[in-house]
Amino acid sequence: MASEDTPLMQQWREVKARHPDALVFFRVGDFYELFNEDAVEGSRLLDLTLTSRNNGGSKAPLAGIPAHALENYLRKLVGFGKRVAICDQVEDPALAKGLVRRAVTEMVTPGAVFSDALLESRRNNYLAAIAGDAAGESEVGLALADLTTGELTVRRVPWEELTDVLGAWQPAEVLLPRTWELFPLPGAGTATLTYRGDWLFDPRGAAEELCRHFRVANLAGYGFETGDQWLAAACGALVGYLAEVQPAGFAGLRPPTVERAGGAMVLDEMTRRNLELVETLRGAGTDGTLLKVLDEACTPMGGRLLRRWLLAPLLKPDHIAARLDAVDEFFQGDGMRRAVRDALGGVRDLERLAIKVGAGRATPREMLALATSLDRLPLLIDALGNAKSSLLSILRDGLEPLDDVREAIERAVDPETPVSIADGGVIRQGHNADLDELRSIRDGAVDWIARLQATEREATGITTLKIGFNRVFGYYFEVTRLQADRVPAHYHRKQTLANAERYYTPELKEWEEKVLGAEERIGSLEQRLFAELREAAAREVPRIQRVADHVAVVDVLAGLAEVACIRDFVRPVVDGGFALEIRGGRHPVVETMMPREEFIPNDVKLDEDARVMILTGPNMAGKSTVLRQVGLIALLAQVGSFVPARAAHVGVVDRIFTRVGASDNLVRGQSTFMVEMNETAAILHGATPRSLVLLDEIGRGTSTWDGLSVATATTEHLHDQVGAKTIFATHYHELTRLSDTLDGVTNFSVAVREVGEDIVFLRRLVPGGADRSYGVEVARLAGMPETVVARARQILQELEEQSAAAAGNAPDPAQQLGLFDGGGLPHPAVDRLRQVNPDALTPIQALVLLADLVKAARN
Template identity: 90%
Template sequence: MASDDTPLMQQWREVKARHPDALIFFRVGDFYELFNEDAVEGSKLLGLTLTSRNNGSSKAPLAGIPVHALENYLRRLVGFGKRVAICDQVEDPALAKGLVRRAVTEMVTPGAVFSDALLDSRRNNYLAAVAGDAAGEGDVGLALADLTTGELTVRRVDWDELPDVLGIHQPAELLLPRTWELFPLPGAGKATLTYRGDWLFDPRGAAEELTRHFRVANLAGYGFESGDQWLAAACGALVSYLGEVQPAGFAGLRPPRVERPGTAMVLDEMTRRNLELVETLRGTGTDGTLLKVLDEACTPMGSRLLRRWLLAPLLKPDHVQARLDAVGELFDDDGMRRAVRDALGGVKDLERLAVKVGAGRATPREMLALSASLSRVPPLIEALAPARASMVAVLRDGLEAMDDIRGAIDAAVDPEAPVSLGEGGVIRAGHHADLDELRSIRDGAVDWIARLQATERERTGIGSLKVGFNRVFGYYLEVTRLQSDRVPADYHRKQTLANAERYYTAELKEWEEKVLGAEERIGSLEQRLFAELREAVAAEVPRIQRVADHVAALDVLAALAEVAVVRDFVRPAVDGGFALEIRGGRHPVVETMMPREDFIPNDVKLDEAARVMILTGPNMAGKSTTLRQVGLIVLLAQVGSFVPARAAHVGVVDRIFTRVGASDNLVRGQSTFMVEMNETAAILHGATPRSLVLLDEIGRGTSTWDGLSVATATTEHLHDQVGAKTIFATHYHELTRLDERLAGVVNFSVAVREVGEDIVFLRRLVPGGADRSYGVEVARLAGLPESVVDRARQILHELEEQSAAQARGGAPDPNLQLGLFDGGGLPHPAVERLRQIDPNAVTPMQALVLLADLVKQAKG
């Protein structure tokens, strides 16, 4: 601290020392000021004017924003991944002795955001913490909290699986031990990395922090077991960190929920990206995603839960059946489904409203929104009365009308209450006798003052006399300079303006004091009454959160049923078997972008006897669409949704692996082929006999023979070693011959019809392999110059003629290579001669002569 700092700057430096990694928004009157290094950084990030402030014998860099504009600037800083400490004045300047006391009242970080303006209502905003023995080794504990909904979950994660789990939840902020700072955390994505001392992640200390915070003797009641030390470490560190970002306390956090492996599928980044579940391949929002098609939820918390369900398909058939039964009942009963959705239509974001109440942040209108949302619960219970599906019945029975909470809010808060408490008019008339009396006094004084202008004009004869009010000078009588000589003797000068004089009278002063005194007491009493109401409702937050959970689940089930009705989805048969059979399957997203009759459905069947499908056909014929639609139908079935097909039978898969399309990673120095091989390697190492593998164009990023070799070996490995259900879309027509020696391989192709020089894509799967890729025709459709297309046809014709000639035994091509399958269909003369030799009838000398001849012949 500089010795010549002013008292204000000394106060700022004390705050900055406690929060060195945050920008300090320091309240000075009606502005939040940034000083010194914060001012320099803030001016660059926010485009603020950088000035300076006198600081003793020096000047301190200064930048500031109006208090009312805080949210707009916070949104930008959170987008930059910055931490902001809000340092407010915590005492009344009028009562302060010396410098007004200030303190950090809130930390705003990417993972600790509460303002609706900074959040997406339809997705969670996670703060995550990771703890383990050492970075990069063994299992770790992962804790995930959404502070806006109170959700807190913990799970054990293998280090190699951590990137996929983090990618699914996409936390906005990651809390990590300080010693991991030099270790690149895989899967962190765009998360802001926050490091704290390793002591915060000590399992014993963290467990003690959890028991203290949740006021329990031990963690066994929450599902923690003896080997869960790293789960407790991550969760305890996260809760401790909350004490830093919420100094005033945080009452909305729910007890931790332990998630065990084996209940939900882990979707890797390739699958999430290639199937475009919640984000398109271009990464431009939800348009064109499965989530966009399915999200008919009526509430924000329903949308958030649907997103979580899509990213965590179930692994146990009985769990899937419970959801399917629930969706099925709402699908079959139109009246029940409509009544449920009508009731849900008036429900606001109960989860986030409950947390705001618990944290003491709820505004008067948010309290009214809470009451209005709870008023929709009784109609929802009534709509679900006929329900028989076990999941629907359990959710219905977990709802409660909460008449006590609604009654308390409605009795206290005026239906026309303003946005903020400070504007007045928050408490309903008739709720509190003292408040009503104060309002009567104020209103009487205001009425008297309102009549004063007419009275004084008549008494003084000054027709231009006006009665006005100023926040600084209070009520006044204003007379123009030209009329000042007619002012009565009982007028006392209050303020002089350029063209007028302002006065007051003793009587006006008396009534002014009545008005202002009443206003002050009204404001104070309203604040106290509203705070008491909010505290009373805060005590019931766990009840509200339970209802919110049930409402969200019912919303998702009703939304899935609505989608099934509108889009003609059917209930899949789901069991623990191996077989996958889809009849009339459709791509749920692609079919929304074209007339229903234009989309061509297809059948797919994979079982023990035919578990690997080699799918050939031209570009643009629909191979990739078929791959993706199979993956989406299986995923939807295991989410518990109906599926776009005439019929579907799905044996539960443990993982869905996809490798579709070409991409590179220039930042890491990886070519398209290297990325493709990395993805393929991950599939071959991770797939099991219970997996579904969807491959598109393996090996196309290198030479033909290299690529064909890799594609063949990959297919053999999947068939012989892994045993997974596999669909392999390829232009390597040579792969279609694998069915001759691999019992589980079947060939299918996408049908094409040739009309003259044109081709028509029929987009229908038919048994057997394709013998052409129609690349030249597709190039013409893409708009290549006619001269290029004509030359390509000529070259293609020459190559085909040469291949046919070689097949008939003509002159060999000097560049000819041996094929992979019995000569590849192009017999070499040397090979033919070898076939005619009987080794038992050849002498050693003849063998040497024969070998020399074969070498000469092989060299052409």
Template identity: 40%
Template structure:
């Protein structure tokens, strides 16, 4: 069998080291892929699959993408969870002997993306590593290469807690040991949908000693080394922008498990997986990308320390009260680019001249921002101003070196200002003025030789020359002209002066471009030493942006500064921050919430669609907003500082894990019961509905009793099991509340008002009617409900025989017309009643809420008449 060609053998050797990645193999102006890579890439990228002769009898599969547009294809693959190994030519093809040497210069993975076009500017792009130790503990390390931030957390509560922690961060890739048990690896991929990568080397890397300085635990050092070694292997370049690893003390933050984060829709909605409709969507009034990222991190980790919370609230109040100053600050912040990621690209070596101009313009804005902050009378805001230290040396370097509107490429020249470098100015002068100098030399030579036909020309083979016709050769002075080429009617010469200029002119542009690139690299290296200063500035600017955003959204939505209590939670006219924005018409009905040591469990009854779930989520979101330092949507708020929030709201199967709605419900309930403390908030919605009535009711009652008797967490428990309302008599700290609804002529009007006491019914059939189920079906359900409700509790409730309906509703064909006539008369009477009621309304004596409810009821009534 014939061997592969030398080039293909080179490809196979390199590919052997990158089996889990697409190998983008540089051939001229294309990145080529072969064999299985080509087949899969052609399918994923929707590009043409061809074949190539590789020395074997059969041609091999091949596809390729243009070098200059490869970034888009790489992004496509990485977004789908794949890795891409970039294999470049690392020697000049002109001087290469045999096959040009090639090496992988970077492995692009979902967690190591650095190119700005491949990143969402308002989201972090985390890579994580997970290490498991013999004592049963796990250590998680987070890093965002684009910003340089690194965090590390130790978890000793088991793998389930690891899953919850990892879920709460936007992680694209997790680096693990190849020895991590298969069942744990499967949980990571199934439950978190991330790319797994493997790194077994965990030896300490002394090159980045500063990053490890505050890690005094051997487990942390090994865990961080695992991630750092993997990043070095994949990126193959400087990581000088990595900040010192921050130890993440999880006990300093309000804990939100994966269920709660999902159910509360903090950063994305459940159905559409997008920002719109989430709490983040409402709160994000930041004007910088780095501020937006920080706000999201604050939202994912609310504070427990009241002093820290109050410091944020005090700054927010300062911004809130000074609209004009805040508005001026916002305008200035709009001119600040993403300092965090600019610093990352400077260290990484993929920064361009436009990036450096963005850096300069951002730094030039900082004195103005500092002046705005100093104009506030608020101490916290003044402290922020004092933390803004502008590295003026960076501004001076960039102001003197980089032109204001440079090209994107750093290898094609036109980057450096005139006057910055003497040799570059010389090259540019030769390049720009070369033709002018040649023309002047030609005129001087004509005058000195008195040869009017003398001319200076140029061709690629001989370069510049002086051409003299043979008839005038005798006029040339001896010794000055060196013969270069003989023609039929003329001779071509060169002089030492022209030869010197020729070399300068021909090399000027090439050397100018090369020198500009080298100068740019020197400038980049100078700026690199200021990366810690730039990162510190980015952190302060992000904090300022978040706090002014809280003030902006609080003023726009009429939020109130909360206070905090050790035992009492009181919210007056609380509102759901997201729903009121979605409705955006002022019709949202506010409600009070009160919990204390005497009544810490609220049992909520009321119809579906009446607002029970909204009321529960509302409490959680207001609490979270308060604990991140934002004002809250209500007239008055005295809040508790919760250590954890657990939610069981909404119904959904976990198809990936093969779990039913009821199993998911039980798992979430168990997680809450097993981990909650007396400082936690538990929200349980419709527990027990996924099984039989008696099973569900028994479980619901047992859960309420367990929380009440053993956990003492603040709890909202909604249910349709009205029998549970009797627990108020036996559980001293349980209180019944209900969502008010009114029934009028067979229709229900939801008032969305929370009242004390239990609801009298669930109005499920009325909700079904609103969903436009067939009238015959609704009527039948009413008959069955009446039977079930009239049956004595001691009697067994059985399904009504369907035949009963047929016998009781037999209609003679001979009387059908009479029935129709009767219904017609009834409808006319009902229409007359409707008109009479409308005429009798005293609109000026009604409150807006009464008017809205009456209009809603009459509209429903009118629609029912139209159906008849």
């Protein structure tokens, strides 16, 4: 501490020492001030004017913001991934002896944000914690919490899957042991990485922290098992971190839910990106995504749940069937669906409201919003009254009306309540006798003062006399300067203005004290009554959260049925079989961007006898659309949604893998082809016979023969070794000859029609392979200069003629091995090899035979 520091700066340094990695917003009057290094960084990030403050003979850098504008600046800082310590005055300046005491009342970090202005209503804001033996080794424990909804989930994750899991959850902040600072964290993306001492992640200490927080003797009741030490470590570290970011205490965090492998599909980054599930390939907003098409949820928590469902399709047919039964019942029952959605229309964000109530943050209007939402529950329960499906029945029976909570709020809070409790008028008339009496005293005094103005005008003859009030000077008589000479002697001057004088009288002062005394007591009593109401509601937060969970699921199921009605989706058959058969399948997003009659549906069938489809056709014919729509239909079916098709039969897939498009990663020194090979390698290592593999153009980033070789070997591996259902869209027409040698390969193409020099894209799948890519025609359609197109046609014709001539002069097939020879005449060397018995050869004979075969092969 600098010896010349003022008391204020000493106080700031003490706070900063406890929060060295945060910007300290230090409350001084009506402003939040940033000092020293915080001021320099804050002025740069927030475009604030950097000034200085006298600090006992030296100058301290200073930047400040108005307190009322705090949220606007916090939004920017959270976007930059910064931590902010809000240091408020925690005692009344009027009662303080010396410097007003200050303390950090809240830490705002990317993963610990509570203000609606800083959050997206239809997207969770996750804080993650990871614990394990060491970065990069074996499994880790992963805990994920959304502090705005109270959700807390833990799971074991193999290190090699961490990228995919984090990518799906997309936490805003990740908490890590300090010793992991030297290791890159895969899959963190744009998340803020926060490091804390390794002791916080100690399994035993973390488990004790969890038991203390949730007031239990052990964690077995939450599903923790022997060997889950890193789950407890991650979860306990996260809960311990809450004590830092919420020093005033945090209520509403739910007991942890332990997720085990095998319940939901893990979607890798390529699949999430290529199928454009929740973000487009451009990464800007949800327009053009599957989420945008499907989101007919009426409530914010329904919208958040739908997003989570899309990123974690189910793997168990019975769980999928339960969702499909519920969607089907809503789909068939128009009346029930409309009634449910009407009831949901008035429901606000119960999850986040419950957290605000539990944390003591709920404003009077938010308490009313909670009551208004609960008022819709009886309507929702009635709408579900005749539900037959097992899932809807369970949800209906779990919907508690919570009339006691709603009635308590409605009895206490005025329907016309202001935004802030400080504005007064929050508590309803008739709720508290003492409050009503104080208000009567205040209102009577105010009425008397209002009548006094007329009385004094008549008594003094000053027609411009009026009574005014402000918080500094209280009540006063105001008289213009022109009539000041007529003011009676018993008026006492209070304030002089440019054009008027202000006065008071003993009588006015007496009534002012009655008004202000009553106002002060009213304010204190209203604050106490409101705090008691909020505390009573906080005790019911677990009940509110259970209801919110049920409401969200009902909302998503009814929304999926609404989409099915609007978009003409059908219920898929989902089972544990291998086959994937789609009749009249459509792309759920693309079809929304064009008139229904213009989208051409297609049939696709993959089964054990035909598990690999080689899909050829010209550019722009729609091969990529077919690939994506197959992946989306399979995913939708396992989410529990109806699908865009005339009919669909989906055997549950354990993973969906996609490799679409071309990109590079120059930062890591990876070319387009290297990225393509990395993605393909990940698929070949991760796919199983139960997977769905969708490939678009493998091997195009290198020479033709290199690329064709890689594409061929990849297809053979998927067919022979993996056995996964595969669609491979390609311009390597040579791959279609694989159907001659591999039993499970079929060929399909996207049909086109040539009309003179033009081509018409029919966008329909037909059996057989294509023999042309029509690249020159597509170049013309793209607007290439006509001279370039004409020259390209000329070159193409010359190359085709050269190829035909070369084929005419080719050696006899009996003298040449082909890449795809599966029939025809054998090579003499091969013929001779078939006749050799290697066990009967001496070493000398083997060497002579090898020399003869080499000579034959070279001829």
